[in-house]
Amino acid sequence: MSVEEIKRVLIEQKELVKEKFSLKLIKRDTPDLLSYLKIPNAVAILGVRRCGKSTLSLLSMKDKKFSYINFDDENLLGLEARDLRLVEQAIYEVYGNTEYLVFDEIHNVEGWEKFIARLRETRRVIINGSNSKTLSGELATSLTGRHTDYILTPFNFREYLEFIEFNINSETFYSTRRLAQLKSELQNYVEKGGFPEPLILGKEQTDMIYNDILYKDIIGRYKIKQLAKFRDFAKTLVSYYSNEVSLNNIAKTLKIDNKTADVWSSGLEEAYLIYFLPRYGEKIKERLTYSKKIYVIDHGIISRVAIKKKDMGRIIENIVAVKLLRDLQFKDLYYVKNDYEVDFFDEKNKRLIQVTYGEVKDREIRGLIKASEKVNARQLVIVSWDEERVERIEGKEIKITPLYRYLLS
Numbered sequence: 001m002s003v004e005e006i007k008r009v010l011i012e013q014k015e016l017v018k019e020k021f022s023l024k025l026i027k028r029d030t031p032d033l034l035s036y037l038k039i040p041n042a043v044a045i046l047g048v049r050r051c052g053k054s055t056l057s058l059l060s061m062k063d064k065k066f067s068y069i070n071f072d073d074e075n076l077l078g079l080e081a082r083d084l085r086l087v088e089q090a091i092y093e094v095y096g097n098t099e100y101l102v103f104d105e106i107h108n109v110e111g112w113e114k115f116i117a118r119l120r121e122t123r124r125v126i127i128n129g130s131n132s133k134t135l136s137g138e139l140a141t142s143l144t145g146r147h148t149d150y151i152l153t154p155f156n157f158r159e160y161l162e163f164i165e166f167n168i169n170s171e172t173f174y175s176t177r178r179l180a181q182l183k184s185e186l187q188n189y190v191e192k193g194g195f196p197e198p199l200i201l202g203k204e205q206t207d208m209i210y211n212d213i214l215y216k217d218i219i220g221r222y223k224i225k226q227l228a229k230f231r232d233f234a235k236t237l238v239s240y241y242s243n244e245v246s247l248n249n250i251a252k253t254l255k256i257d258n259k260t261a262d263v264w265s266s267g268l269e270e271a272y273l274i275y276f277l278p279r280y281g282e283k284i285k286e287r288l289t290y291s292k293k294i295y296v297i298d299h300g301i302i303s304r305v306a307i308k309k310k311d312m313g314r315i316i317e318n319i320v321a322v323k324l325l326r327d328l329q330f331k332d333l334y335y336v337k338n339d340y341e342v343d344f345f346d347e348k349n350k351r352l353i354q355v356t357y358g359e360v361k362d363r364e365i366r367g368l369i370k371a372s373e374k375v376n377a378r379q380l381v382i383v384s385w386d387e388e389r390v391e392r393i394e395g396k397e398i399k400i401t402p403l404y405r406y407l408l409s
Contacts, residue, residue, distance in 0.1 A: 001076075001083055001283035006090040009075045017058060017068055024162050026196075028056050029156055034124075036148040037100075042116060042125040046132060047152035048272035048297045049217060050209045052196055053128040055324065056152060056214060057102050060126070066100035067091045071108045081111030088119075104128045120146070130217055131178075133270045151272070153326045154194030154298045157319075157407035161185060163199060166409065186404045190315060193300015206300045210273075222263065229254055233264050237274055237294060239307040242321070244291045245276075249322075272297055275318035278335035278373060280345050293335055295321040312385075317343055320355050320383055323407060336375060340367035346361035350378040357385050360400055362369055369396050 033056075037043050045053045054070070061068075069091065071079070079087070091101070101123050105110045119125055131149075161168060166185055176308045192198065198205040214234060224230050236250055239306040252260035268274045274297065279290035295318050296302050302318065303310060324333055324344055335341070340363075344353040352371050354364050360382055368380045380398045383406045389396040401409075 001079060003086050003090050003093070006076070006083075006087055007094055008395060009073055010069060010090055010094045013068060013070055013073065020055070021062070025055055025059055026052075026159055027059065027154070028052065028152070029158050030056065030150065030152070033057075033148075033150055034060050037124045039122065039124060040120045040146050042127060042147040044122045044127045044129065044147055044149045045152055046149055047270070048129040048154070049213050049254055050195055050197060051151050051152055051154045051272075051297075053130075054104055055196075057104075057128055058151065061100055061102060064100050065096075065098045066102055066251065067095040067098045068102045068104075070104035072105040074244075077108075079109045081109060081115065084109065084112065084115040088115075098123075100124045100126070102126045102128070103131065107131060130213075130272065131221070131270050132272065149324065149329075151330055153272075153322055154300075155196065155199075156194065156326065157186065157189055157404070160189050160194055160199075163196070173405075182305065182404055186407075189304065190299060190312075190319070193298045193303065194298055195298055198300060199309045202303065202361050203300065206298075206304045210301055210305060213271050213273050217273075218264075218267040221268050224255070224264070226260075229256055230264060233261070234268060234273075234307055235307060237265065237268060238296050238302060238305045240294050241296045241306065242311075242317040243293060245294045246291065263340060268380060273301070275321075275330065278323065278334055280336045280347075287334070290337075295325070316357055316383070316385065317355040318407070319345070319403075320353065324353070336371045337369070340370050342367055342371040345371070345375055345377070349373075350376065352377040352380050354382045356382065360384055360387055365391060365393060366399055368398060370393055372396060 033043055034170060045057055047053050069087065076292065095376065101119060103125070104117070106127055109127050116125060116127065155163060164185065172182060192203065193206060195206060195209055197209065214231065218224065219227065233250065234256055237245065247261045247265055248258055251258050269276060275295045276292040277295060278287050278292050281287040281290060299315050299318055302315065324346060328346065328348060332346065334345045334347060335343055336345050336352070342352050343355050346353065350374065352368055354368055356364055364382060368382065371377070372380055382400045383403055384397060384400055386402050387400050388402050388405070390398050391400065
């Protein structure tokens with residue numbers, strides 16, 4: 001590919017970026033990523049396809065002079081590492097000598113790491129990508145720790161409310177009418193999910209996003225040949241949301257070997273479609289050998305893909321899981337299980353969190369108390385659909401909070 005051909009693509013993309021800035025862009029509920037963007041430190045914005053990574057990076061560049069290139073453009077397919085110098089030349093000719101460089105899906109170019117390693121010595125570089133292995137892992141190898149990762153998810157509830165222009169203020173929780181409207185929008189959020197495009201164009205867009213994840217981020221990358229079985233495998237895993245899962249049993253049912261199941265499940269997790277939550281163990285070996293629970297990155301996908309009828313208790317547990325994963329950046333989160341089970345243990349903040357859709361039961365409270373003794377938790381929380389109170393039992397304080405308050409906290 002010649003410099004002139006690359007320039008034509010860049011000019012077209014530049015126009016698209018200009019059009020994007022003319023639209024209403026939702027400010028994401030994230031840290032100030034520019035504070036990490038200090039030479040030679042690069043920033044990688046990671047997350048599932050179409051969750052808003054590009055928009056987040058462009059919002060951070062709003063008042064800056066920057067260059068932008070999206071390697072997911074079909075006109076750039078087939079670029080090789082040796083072509084990246086031509087890309088650099090084209091960038092300078094189209095944008096000038098800008099300090100900030102934003103690269104979308106550069107991991108599509110094999111051997112991209114050294115190119116970024118060189119640029120970040122004199123430029124402030126942001127990389128957006130939808131694969132944890134090819135970005136976060138390879139960045140760690142190439143940049144020897146001089147990078148910051150941020151994992152983005154689809155809209156959380158606060159971002160969803162901003163998107164639909166529902167204003168939250170101090171009076172919202174004390175107005176009967178406004179609180180009823182807020183709960184109604186929570187129900188809508190539960191049904192629709194948080195991907196931006198389906199909220200604009202309709203829920204059928206969720207199907208397209210799901211298929212793009214499977215084909216572009218996993219099937220193509222892993223060169224999967226058994227397409228029908230892989231699609232059945234992915235659908236089965238999504239259907240296990242908020243449950244413990246046995247890959248061996250799924251492999252046996254679908255008549256695939258265990259190694260294939262491991263590779264396929266790793267691909268789904270690396271594409272941020274699913275997350276395997278480990279069970280808490282005091283020893284590292286225990287954490288590695290225990291069964292894991294599975295969560296799906298967006299409840300909109302669950303509604304469209306899962307085999308079984310929607311279970312509201314499991315859905316809201318999945319929503320709470322994704323909030324915790326984003327808050328904790330996919331680290332230090334477990335579930336606890338013995339002769340009791342607690343949905344989440346935030347090890348970093350020593351919090352135990354139980355989720356229930358129905359009335360809070362005594363067994364859930366007792367389970368929290370028992371688990372708190374095992375993990376030495378400082379905070380005990382039950383997230384309910386609508387209950388709000390504080391229980392004090394055996395010297396322990398348990399905060400029961402409605403889902404809408406918890407998601408806005």
